[in-house]
Amino acid sequence: MQDKSFLMIPGPTPVPETVLVELARHPIGHRSKEFSDIFMSCIEDLKWLGKTKDSDAFIYTASGTGAMEAAISNVISPGDKVLSLVIGVFGKRFGQIAQTFGADVEMFTCEMGKVIDPKLLEQRLSLDKNKEIKVVTVTHSETSTGAANDLEKIAKVVKNHGALLLVDAVTSLGCMNVEIDSWGLDIVISGSQKGFMIPPGLSFIYVSKKAWEYYKKSKCPKFYWDFGKHKKSLDDETTPFTPNVSFICALKKAFEMMKKEGLENIVKRHECLKSNLRAGLKGLGLKLLTEDKDASAAITAIYPPDGVSVPDIRAAYKKDWDITVANGQDTLKDKIFRIGHLGFVSDRDIEMALAVTEKVIKKLRIKS
Known part of the structure; x- marks a missing residue:
């Protein structure tokens, strides 16, 4: 059957009945007051989930990989040195996206099923005397292997170096503890089809104040992914482009379940x-x-x-x-x-x- x-x-992942019922409703206007209220409620709930008051939170109509591309394209310039921490397929993907945008990428890799040793990472970053490494990318929970990096320790090491830290939290946010402010995470991305309990189609991005400074210097081309466009629209309680209205309404229902738990x-x-x-x-x-x-x-x-x-x-x-x-x-x-x-x-x-x-x-x- x-x-x-x-x-x-x-x-x-499985979708709760209350969310499925919400998805069955007729769409509402994406420039309506009704939708703006729902949208802004989801933005505040995203901040609650990521334990942040300082970072901006955005909702994109895209997959998690789209959010990864947004994260990269908004903060690097061609030729920038990027250190990608690779413990599986998706850690490697972060590095490949950076290469596509012209970054000089070094893959810091460990055996499949293992995790990054923060001490070895610290040793590698200590060799970067001239601070050539501008960005470090890391996967929190690696979907391809079921391994989870110690994100708090890695963030501390990267913070001591001074590079910008980009985090793939696609299968950790909403399942595992992610503390954006207290751990000093600069950009965090996630997707709707994992711990958020709704179908694929939305991605979420958190942007710190430090990341905004990188954004100002970035020379990579961007249009749909442009953080600036999303920030300007967010100030008006809307989105720069037509969002997946039905999914955002469903997201609000999912957040109601999460907050109740x-x-x-x-x-x-x-x-x-x-x-x-x-x-x-x-x-x-x-x-x-x-x-x-x-x-x-x-x-x-x-x-x-x-x-x-x-x-x-x-x-x-x-x-x-x-x-x-x-x-x-x-x-x-x-x-x-x-x-x-x-x-x-x-x-x-x-x-x-x-x-x-x-x-x-x-x-x-x-x-x-």
Whole structure:
């Protein structure tokens, strides 16, 4: 039954009924007072979620990758030195976008499933005596591996150096603790289809006062992504271009749910979901890609047991149980499968995932 299909991937994630109902309503005018009130409510809620009073918050009609491009194109100039911290596919993507805009990019890479060591980063930045590195990019929660960098420690190291810090928080914001002001995060981006509990289509960008100084000096071409256009429109309680009105109305409903639960409880819930899933998977004898201390609260990456293939596992989930789990990406394709546990996910969903995983593995082992 199609209506019973269930997503357990890192995004898109399940959407609550109240949000789906809101999406079914007729659109309202994007220049109306009614929409402006909803839009500005979402802007304030974004600041609440990111624990910031000092940064501007913008909503783009775009994917998370669009927000990454916006972050890069608004603060660099061709030839600028950018240090990209890479722990997976999306950390690499940040660097590739910077290269596209003419930056001199150095990929600071670690093994897939591992995280950046803040001490090694500090050593690298200490070699930059002339402060040639203008920007550092980092992924908080790496969707491709289920690893999570220690963002607070990394931010401290980068702040001591003086470079601008750009953060991909696509699968962490709304699931994990992100403190923009107290940690000194300069630009933070995220997307609607993860912890925000609405479909893909919106991205979110926070811009610090320091980032605005970089913006003034940036020589990269930009139009749709231009922070200045969004800031000017935000002052008028609107957007520079036609936004996805229905999604922003749905976002307001999602924020109402999040505020009712409370930010601390949201973070605790995701930590519990992660811990319960990882313990259960280990109890089934499965090996996980990341160590517990490095694990994201949003995604878990799992190796298949000997003699069982990832495509067969994913096919069995879908055919027998109508559940979708994710493949690995890049060099990890068909080597791991990934279960998302972010957004509108409960303990019941984790118990279901573990029960189904046990049945799938047993069935495939018998066949092999």
